[in-house]
Amino acid sequence: MxxxxxxxxxxxxxxxxxxxxxxxxxxxxxxxxxxxxxxSHNWTVLAGSQSADGSVTGARFLPGEIWIDQGDTVTWVANSVEPHTVTFFPTNGQPAGPFNPGDPSQVTRMGSGAVDGTYQNSGVLTTVPVGQDFGPFPPFATPYQDYSLSFPDTGDFDYYCLVHGVMMKGTVHVAAAGTAYPFTQAQYNAQAAQQARAIRRDGNLLRARALAEANQHRVMMGADDGTAMVMRFLRPSVTVHVGDTVLFDNSQNMGPHTVTFGEEPMGPALETYRPAASYSGGDLSSFTPPGLTFAVTFTKPGIYHYICALHDVQGMVGRVIVRP
Ligand SMILES: [Cu+2]
The missing domain is CATH 1.20.5 (Single alpha-helices involved in coiled-coils or other helix-helix interfaces)
Structure with missing residues (x-):
């Protein structure tokens, strides 16, 4: 560093x-x-964004497009707790499937450091300091706060965040050495700040819409539009009676969340979806894909805390108070 x-x-x-x-x-x-x-110049692009309290995070590179010259370097700087990668595929390819945190080629730094038509991967970019929990990643995954690549060739180079897939794409346009730059870094910074503000606004609208759907027996598992993501359970605290069912609803998201009581499962066990369960304490977890729900019937009085195992580091936690 x-x-x-x-x-x-x-x-x-x-x-x-x-x-x-x-x-x-x-x-x-x-x-x-x-x-x-x-x-040669060094340019800066932000990986992600987040609101001051961390409740809204933006899955976007800021700015999404940048125009540089051959021989220049771009540095991506982590700008959210939510992890991102900067990944260039051979010959402008795309992510092949869903993100797999257990795949070392996705969560460790790989490549020559130059965008030369081969695979280049940043590893996990996050603002979480090294040594602290940065999400459900295997021990070999290492967090980084920045990543620099040089551009020896002219052309248009697309890159992606493996965590957020084809929704989170950026492009570096590389002109011949000595070509006049169309924008300054200050102009890119202003554009990035404006885009981050727009994402926060979108997130606040999504949160209001999700809250309107929520009640004591229905908890929305955040809300997102693929770019703006509300990393909160809405409502974060509900009160019900023994025998009642709480529906955890992931219908307003394009990505998965979990509802996890007790011990956080590791590896494939974390990715098990359960449509329904009854609960009286102990360990219970459902990895809930977008569009699906998890219905939990509470059979014993108590105060039960739960987390989203994917986003608890961002404050996505909740509780259910069960009265007799
Ligand atoms: Cu989550």
């Missing part, structure tokens, strides 16, 4: 020196192509 930072600082310093030399050279001799290539 520190090594990466200082090496980037060194590159920036070298670029400034190189630029000064080119400027001097251009005045007397004219810039040579090799001298121009040394004035």
């Amino acid at each position: 520190n090594a990466q930072r200082s090496s980037r600082a060194a590159i920036t310093l070298r670029s400034v020196v190189a630029f000064a030399l080119v400027a001097l050279g251009a005045a007397s001799l004219g810039a040579t192509p090799s001298a121009v290539a040394e004035t």
Whole structure:
């Protein structure tokens, strides 16, 4: 991390020196192509976004498109607790299937560090500090807070977040070295801030809509439109009586959530869907795909805490109070 930072600082310093030399050279001799290539820029793109309290997260690269020159570097900076990857497939391919956190090629850093037509993967990008729980990932998955790639070739290069699939796509347009840039980093930053605000607004509307559907016997498992995601159970606390059924409803989402009482299951057990169960304490979990529900009938008084095992690090937790 520190090594990466200082090496980037060194590159920036070298670029400034190189630029000064080119400027001097251009005045007397004219810039040579090799001298121009040394004035490479480093650009910044944010991976994801989130509201101040973490309840709304954005599955989007900000900005989604960037125009750079051959030889430039792009650094993606984690911008949410919600994990993302930056993944370039050979010859502009797409994610083949749903995200699999147990697949090392998806959750570890892979590739040459240059977008050269081969597979490049960031590993898990999240703002959670190293050493803290960053979600249901196997021990070999490592969190990172940034990822840099260089672009030796011209062309349009698509990339994806493996966690959020084809819904979360970005593009890097690479022009020949020395081409004038259409936008500055400051303009991209302003665009990113505007897009993040729009996502928060969308999230607040989704939350209001989901809350209107919720009651003491129906808990919405958040809400999302594929980009704006509300990472809260709505309502987070409900009160019922023994014998009552609470329906956990994942119908307003495009992604899965879990309802997990007690111990969090690991591996494939975490991905078991249960349409219905009765509960009187202990371990119970249902991995609930989008569009489905989980009906739990409570048979014993108590206060029962549960989590979404996928999003508890973002505060997606709830409780059911069962009165006699
Ligand atoms: Cu969740």
